[in-house]
Amino acid sequence: MKSMKWIVNNRLNTIYILIAAFLILLPFVYESRNMLILLTQIFVFAILAMSYDLLLGFTGIVSFGHAMFFGIGAYSIGIFMKRFEPTMLHFIYAVGATILITAIVSFIVGLLTLRLKSHFYAMLTMALAGLFLVLAEKWRTLTFGNDGFTFRVPEVFIDRTNFYLICLAAMIATFMILKRFTNSPLGRVLQAIRENEQRTESLGYQVLHYKIAASVVSGVLAGIAGIFYAMSLRYVNTSVFAMDITLDALLMTIIGGVGTLVGAIIGAGLIEFAHDGLTELAKEHWIFERWIIFFGIIYILVVIFFPLGIVGTLKNFTWRRKKQHPVKKKENLAG
Amino acid sequence: MELLFNLTLNGLATGMLIFLLAAGLTLIFGLMDVLNFAHGGLFAWGAYSGIWIYSTTGSFIIGILGAILTGFLLGIITEKWIIKPVYGNHVQQILITLGLMLVLSEMLKVIWGPNQLSANPPDYLQGSWEIGGMIIIKYRVFIIFVGFLVFAGVQYLLKNTKIGLVVRAGVMNKEMVQALGINIKKVFMFVFMIGSGMAALGGVLFGPYSGVIHAGMGMEFAILAFIVVVIGGMGNFTGSVMAAILVGLSGSFMAYYVPELSLAVNMLLMAVVLIVKPQGLFGGKG
Amino acid sequence: MSVLLKLNNIETFIGQYHILQGVSLEVKKGEVTVLLGRNGAGKTTTLRTIMALNPASKGSVVFRDQEIQNLPTYTIAQRGIGYVPEDQGIFAGLTVEENMKVAMQKDNEETHKRLDYILNLFPDLKKFWKKPGGLLSGGQKQMLSIARAYVNENELLLIDEPSKGLAPIVVEKVMESILQMKEQTTIVLVEQNFMMASTIGDCFYIIDDGRTVSNGTMKQLKEDEEMKRKYLGIA
Numbered sequence: 001m002k003s004m005k006w007i008v009n010n011r012l013n014t015i016y017i018l019i020a021a022f023l024i025l026l027p028f029v030y031e032s033r034n035m036l037i038l039l040t041q042i043f044v045f046a047i048l049a050m051s052y053d054l055l056l057g058f059t060g061i062v063s064f065g066h067a068m069f070f071g072i073g074a075y076s077i078g079i080f081m082k083r084f085e086p087t088m089l090h091f092i093y094a095v096g097a098t099i100l101i102t103a104i105v106s107f108i109v110g111l112l113t114l115r116l117k118s119h120f121y122a123m124l125t126m127a128l129a130g131l132f133l134v135l136a137e138k139w140r141t142l143t144f145g146n147d148g149f150t151f152r153v154p155e156v157f158i159d160r161t162n163f164y165l166i167c168l169a170a171m172i173a174t175f176m177i178l179k180r181f182t183n184s185p186l187g188r189v190l191q192a193i194r195e196n197e198q199r200t201e202s203l204g205y206q207v208l209h210y211k212i213a214a215s216v217v218s219g220v221l222a223g224i225a226g227i228f229y230a231m232s233l234r235y236v237n238t239s240v241f242a243m244d245i246t247l248d249a250l251l252m253t254i255i256g257g258v259g260t261l262v263g264a265i266i267g268a269g270l271i272e273f274a275h276d277g278l279t280e281l282a283k284e285h286w287i288f289e290r291w292i293i294f295f296g297i298i299y300i301l302v303v304i305f306f307p308l309g310i311v312g313t314l315k316n317f318t319w320r321r322k323k324q325h326p327v328k329k330k331e332n333l334a335g
Numbered sequence: 336m337e338l339l340f341n342l343t344l345n346g347l348a349t350g351m352l353i354f355l356l357a358a359g360l361t362l363i364f365g366l367m368d369v370l371n372f373a374h375g376g377l378f379a380w381g382a383y384s385g386i387w388i389y390s391t392t393g394s395f396i397i398g399i400l401g402a403i404l405t406g407f408l409l410g411i412i413t414e415k416w417i418i419k420p421v422y423g424n425h426v427q428q429i430l431i432t433l434g435l436m437l438v439l440s441e442m443l444k445v446i447w448g449p450n451q452l453s454a455n456p457p458d459y460l461q462g463s464w465e466i467g468g469m470i471i472i473k474y475r476v477f478i479i480f481v482g483f484l485v486f487a488g489v490q491y492l493l494k495n496t497k498i499g500l501v502v503r504a505g506v507m508n509k510e511m512v513q514a515l516g517i518n519i520k521k522v523f524m525f526v527f528m529i530g531s532g533m534a535a536l537g538g539v540l541f542g543p544y545s546g547v548i549h550a551g552m553g554m555e556f557a558i559l560a561f562i563v564v565v566i567g568g569m570g571n572f573t574g575s576v577m578a579a580i581l582v583g584l585s586g587s588f589m590a591y592y593v594p595e596l597s598l599a600v601n602m603l604l605m606a607v608v609l610i611v612k613p614q615g616l617f618g619g620k621g
Numbered sequence: 622m623s624v625l626l627k628l629n630n631i632e633t634f635i636g637q638y639h640i641l642q643g644v645s646l647e648v649k650k651g652e653v654t655v656l657l658g659r660n661g662a663g664k665t666t667t668l669r670t671i672m673a674l675n676p677a678s679k680g681s682v683v684f685r686d687q688e689i690q691n692l693p694t695y696t697i698a699q700r701g702i703g704y705v706p707e708d709q710g711i712f713a714g715l716t717v718e719e720n721m722k723v724a725m726q727k728d729n730e731e732t733h734k735r736l737d738y739i740l741n742l743f744p745d746l747k748k749f750w751k752k753p754g755g756l757l758s759g760g761q762k763q764m765l766s767i768a769r770a771y772v773n774e775n776e777l778l779l780i781d782e783p784s785k786g787l788a789p790i791v792v793e794k795v796m797e798s799i800l801q802m803k804e805q806t807t808i809v810l811v812e813q814n815f816m817m818a819s820t821i822g823d824c825f826y827i828i829d830d831g832r833t834v835s836n837g838t839m840k841q842l843k844e845d846e847e848m849k850r851k852y853l854g855i856a
Binding site for chain 2 (some may be wrong): 056060062064112113115116117118119120122123124126127128130131132136186243248250252290292293294296297299302303304307
């Protein structure tokens with residue numbers, strides 16, 4: 001059994017390494033600015049989706065205000081770059097500020113709601129994200145209101161290929177960190193919480209502490225994703241706090257497959273490619289301007305019929321073929 | 336004095352609109368343990384369908400009835416096809432209702448276009464009365480009146496009819512209601528329908544109140560309704576009306592004196608309630 | 622006497638726990654059948670399985686010659702089984718009157734006759750008619766719960782530990798009333814209080830580790846010291 005698992009893992013790792021190598025080499029062999037920008041966008045959203053997966057997939061917490069952390073990151077970098085010189089030092093300050101603010105906010109939200117039923121967290125994050133959106137609109141001296149502002153970035157980040165590679169590295173790093181994190185004793189407790197909170201509590205774990213920890217890690221990573229997002233556009237406006245960002249993260253995680261991390265990356269790829277394709281199609285027919293509707297319908301169908309998403313469903317399928325215990329449907333989305 | 340009076344009136348009117356949204360939310364939650372994140376979508380649908388019917392037929396009353404009917408229909412469809420398949424799984428429910436919210440808002444844009452629509456009160460509700468030097472806007476009084484009427488009606492239903500009794504009993508102990516021979520699923524459907532109808536009514540009343548309607552209004556009001564549901568106590572109907580008036584008034588006064596903080600104050604109120612009394616100021620079932 | 626309710630090799634899971642692993646029993650019309658056994662043996666789950674509150678995954682429940690294990694709870698109740706749960710299941714915010722109203726499936730003469738009868742049996746309920754159920758004493762709650770189950774023309778009452786947590790004098794009162802109702806309905810009683818069980822019961826089943834392990838008439842059990850010690854911890 002153990003050797004079997006190792007072989008499977010090994011094969012999987014080989015695939016991951018091959019894909020990573022392919023992505024690293026891509027900008028040097030295939031020169032397409034659009035493709036580069038699209039892939040960069042995918043990496044950034046993959047980080048956001050993975051941070052979301054840590055909450056939803058691994059701990060069973062639903063956040064409807066993930067855009068808040070994303071937006072905090074985006075505005076932190078924007079404000080630092082705009083107010084001060086766009087140097088590495090200020091970049092580091094911006095990262096520090098993002099980590100600090102997102103950690104504090106996610107800690108407070110977690111402290112307030114995670115001892116209650118799951119919908120409280122969803123509700124409070126949604127409402128708080130709304131508050132941050134209003135804040136970004138109203139605090140004009142700092143944010144320039146709805147219009148937002150452009151800013152310059154440190155030299156290293158200017159070159160598109162460089163930036164592509166940096167985002168790729170950030171995504172891979174996030175993946176590895178989260179993989180480690182979820183496989184650590186702490187991560188195992190989180191999964192135990194997802195499957196049966198009361199049982200975990202009765203085993204003597206302070207469930208609340210673990211959930212808050214997950215909330216904080218997830219919030220900080222979403223903030224980091226926001227930093228890269230704003231840097232890729234060199235522009236930030238209030239849309240980073242919009243519900244759409246949260247919905248994107250949700251769609252990516254759910255469609256890709258919850259509790260798998262890889263699913264989040266695949267989901268990010270699919271959704272971003274679809275965004276791109278559908279925007280093109282919108283020129284042909286107006287209905288495609290409302291592409292969110294398709295996502296919404298697909299999303300609803302996935303939640304009802306494939307609650308495990310693409311990766312989870314595939315996993316289940318191959319496991320069943322090997323006549324091993326399939327992942328139980330309930331387990332991955334249990335409340 | 337006149338300012339205070341008008342701010343109060345304004346706050347009450349807003350409060351009543353929030354109440355129409357929050358009441359359904361809290362009843363559905365109390366009975367079915369479902370927090371319907373698509374509820375704001377029903378509010379927006381009520382506004383669009385109602386205003387559209389109003390502008391085509393020229394009758395505001397028909398518009399209101401049309402909106403309520405739309406709410407009923409959407410409520411039934413939602414309960415049957417969206418909520419029921421994932422019944423009993425909290426996380427899936429929360430996720431799926433948000434997906435529905437998305438679809439509902441986008442559908443509005445597909446049908447009525449992405450731009451905002453304007454709406455005016457009918458002639459007989461336009462303008463204002465002047466009493467003792469104070470100007471009272473008619474339409475606001477109308478909203479407060481309708482809101483109060485709905486509150487009284489639902490209260491009567493809950494207190495004095497068999498189905499109302501069953502709903503109240505179901506909020507307290509669902510299992511026992513079934514063990515006494517009552518098909519709770521039918522009751523769910525009924526409550527969902529009523530709640531959706533109230534949300535749609537709130538939406539159509541909101542149209543002429545603000546002058547314009549847009550697809551995003553559902554989400555904006557839903558956030559206020561969530562705050563109200565938390566403050567009033569999840570599942571507590573009378574709590575929801577008190578909290579809605581509280582939130583409406585605080586919003587109205589803050590919007591006048593410190594507009595930047597109006598949402599923040601309500602959020603703060605909710606945060607305090609969550610810390611001190613998570614079951615809500617007026618009790619609930621958390 | 623004819624068999625009113627029959628459980629054939631019932632198995633029930635709660636979550637992943639295999640609680641009932643083979644419960645078989647027969648309840649004869651007009652008798653009081655007592656389920657005995659240790660805490661956690663599966664007595665309450667047996668009643669809940671009959672009501673389909675915890676549906677059986679295997680086996681059958683036959684009530685009046687019809688299989689009911691696949692029916693929803695409310696249909697089972699409508700077919701004539703009244704249920705008094707261990708925690709009484711009172712609607713705390715509703716008054717005694719409202720509690721009764723929720724329970725009354727029909728609004729006909731017969732139901733009102735039964736209501737009058739049960740209110741005479743439990744005068745306390747009449748006294749606190751307008752009082753919220755949550756404010757009643759433990760014994761009064763028990764009475765209200767029994768009254769709710771009785772008020773419909775139920776052929777069978779399932780009563781789960783009516784003596785639990787009650788003062789001895791109240792237990793006696795509840796016991797008397799059950800003895801009276803026994804004249805008219807068949808009863809399945811879960812009871813730890815052996816004095817009460819043996820006074821009311823006609824026959825017994827012992828459930829242990831999710832299985833029915835023994836049965837017989839109450840008279841036999843009273844004389845069987847060995848059995849009492851083994852399963853009931855009574856010397």
